[in-house]
Amino acid sequence: MNNLVIVEHDNNEIAAATLHAVTAAQQIGGDIHLLVAGHNCGGVAEAAAQIAGVASVKVADDASLANGLAENLAGLIVEQAQGYSHILASATTFGKNVMPRAAALLDVAQISDIAEVVSEDTFVRPIYAGNALATVQSSDAVKVITVRTIKFEAAAAEGGSASIEQIGGGADAGLSSWISQAVADNDQVDLTSAKVVVSGGRGMQSGDNFTMLHSVADKLGAAVGASRAAVDSGFVPNELQVGQTGKVIAPDLYIAVGISGAIQHLAGMKESKVIVAINNDSEAPIFQVADYGLVADLFEAVPELDSAL
Amino acid sequence: MKVLVCVKRVLDPQVKARVKADGSGVDLANAKMTMNPFCENALEEALRMREAGTVSEIVVVSVGGGKTEETLRHGLAMGADRAIHVVTEDSLEPLAIAKVLKQVTEQEDAGLVICGKQAIDGDSNQTTQMLSALLGWSQATFASEVKIEGGEATVTREVDAGLETIQVKMPAVMSADLRLNEPRYVKLPDVMKAKRKPMDKIELDSMGLDTANRLTTLKVDEPEGRAAGIIVNSVSELVEKLRNEAKVI
Structure with a gap:
């Protein structure tokens, strides 16, 4: 068996999510190769070669690969697929965008968002917003997989000494071009890797009121998240969304403020170690998953919490 | 330009899925079903394009059993011009669905396909990307803003780090994210009107496609619940x- 893990990066740094996909590959077994496709991404290749357990790093450096455009990157993955039994990426917006395209070109299924490796061809994946877990067996010669990062520990970023191979390749399919990226505020703690997350829902009533949560978050070294309702209402941008169709996270502490606990929100946070719910509606479903519930007006409770910390 | 909007009938998002006791799947008998929410976003965008004059005709298409017709009628009530129902009682995987949609797209000579980014039952998030691959068209997933001008579309995409803007050549396949728009409510006269709109039926078996499943579901389990809190x-x-x-702060 040979695993090819597609490295997510910005030509400077490897995304932490990739380390979790490497662990999934380790559990599948066999050799692990990484594909670093980008432009002026030599530093990323060097870092990739340090990841523990990796045998080899293939590097494709071309302007057409600079921004991870799906058409160009999927073409490269298909070119490189020969000899691999498993091709993996993390189930981030990067992996979700490119991997199904590569799978279709290879005429194989994709196994999305795996939560467990049962054997080399059998995997557990959540369906219905995590309210059911399907165990599926693949009959394809090549298994294209995206990995639910919270279900696999990160591989050690150092300790390996993989060989680095320049593979060339990379061609512009001529279908799309990258224009720009508006990146969220860099001062914020990263939502997907934060140990503590403070999230607000529709009960926050406005985007301005999220400053209360930021204040609490600052004291806890926490990231700020939000429910889909808060995003839908325009209080906060979508990258803060925690849920079935947003980010799936599992921090040590998750504080849900003014969040009712819709099915699709619970899907994104119910594997947090400790869940706190603050809501004025004692019947809110969020209390069914909370370790500590406080039935209170959030506009009184949150400032009080802020001063108590 | 003709646009194809692909829609799926799913368990109502407000209803919690119940795993069957025998572990064979999720119990959908008598469950409330609706159009997948992201498919509504996709259709709404097509309707706005038609209102803006970018699009001349909207065809909604879905693959499934007899009751799929209800979902397509909902699409017609929202404002689609006509519907195509690819009839099968089998549960198809995204790759097979993409093959079906490719054939429909080519038969219809559509210039744009819009899907929802993810169906909330299988949570696969694959069909759009696979269809785009099979057609060899440009791909714009998780769209929160779409502007079509001339032979190109500028699409803002919801990505983990924020918003990414790309430009794609038409024809293209796009998937709708939740902030793309707010789907309109259907009014009763629209429901009546939808009954008279054309709906073509295509038997899946007549399409000559290999739609065999590549994955076998061995079992479906209920996840472990959380212990009660205080x-x-x-x-x-x-x-x-x-x-x-808890010793977490």
Whole structure:
């Protein structure tokens, strides 16, 4: 068996999510190769070669690969697929965008968002917003997989000494071009890797009121998240969304403020170690998953919490 | 330009899925079903394009059993011009669905396909990307803003780090994210009107495609539940518990 893990990066740094996909590959077994496709991404290749357990790093450096455009990157993955039994990426917006395209070109299924490796061809994946877990067996010669990062520990970023191979390749399919990226505020703690997350829902009533949560978050070294309702209402941008169709996270502490606990929100946070719910509606479903519930007006409770910390 | 909008009938998002006792799947008997929410976003965008004059005709298409017709009628009530129902009682995987949609797209000579980014039952998030691959068209997933001008579309995409803007050549396949728009409500006269709109039926077997499943579902389990928590009476009690009992702050 040979695993090819597609490295997510910005030509400077490897995304932490990739380390979790490497662990999934380790559990599948066999050799692990990484594909670093980008432009002026030599530093990323060097870092990739340090990841523990990796045998080899293939590097494709071309302007057409600079921004991870799906058409160009999927073409490269298909070119490189020969000899691999498993091709993996993390189930981030990067992996979700490119991997199904590569799978279709290879005429194989994709196994999305795996939560467990049962054997080399059998995997557990959540369906219905995590309210059911399907165990599926693949009959394809090549298994294209995206990995639910919270279900696999990160591989050690150092300790390996993989060989680095320049593979060339990379061609512009001529279908799309990258224009720009508006990146969220860099001062914020990263939502997907934060140990503590403070999230607000529709009960926050406005985007301005999220400053209360930021204040609490600052004291806890926490990231700020939000429910889909808060995003839908325009209080906060979508990258803060925690849920079935947003980010799936599992921090040590998750504080849900003014969040009712819709099915699709619970899907994104119910594997947090400790869940706190603050809501004025004692019947809110969020209390069914909370370790500590406080039935209170959030506009009184949150400032009080802020001063108590 | 003709646009094809692909829609799926799914369990109502407000209803919690129940796993069958025998572990064979999720119990959908008598469950409330609706159009997948992201498919509504996709259709709404097509309707706005038609209102803006970018699009001349909207065809909604779905693959499934007899009751799929209800979902397509909902699409017609929202404002689609006609519907195509690819009829099968089998549960197809995204790759097979993409093959079906490719054939429909080519038969219809559509210039744009819009899907929802993810169906909330299978949570696969694959069909759009696979269809785009099979057609050899440009791909714009998780769209929160779409502007079509001339032979190109500028699409803002919801990505983990924020918003990414790309430009794609037409024809293209796009998937709708939740902030793309707010789907309109259907009014009763629209429901009546939808009954008279054309709906073509295509038997899946007549399409000559290999739609065999590549994955076998061995079992479906219910996830482990969380242990019951407690209700605290004050913020100070909460802080005390988090410090001394849970030891997380």
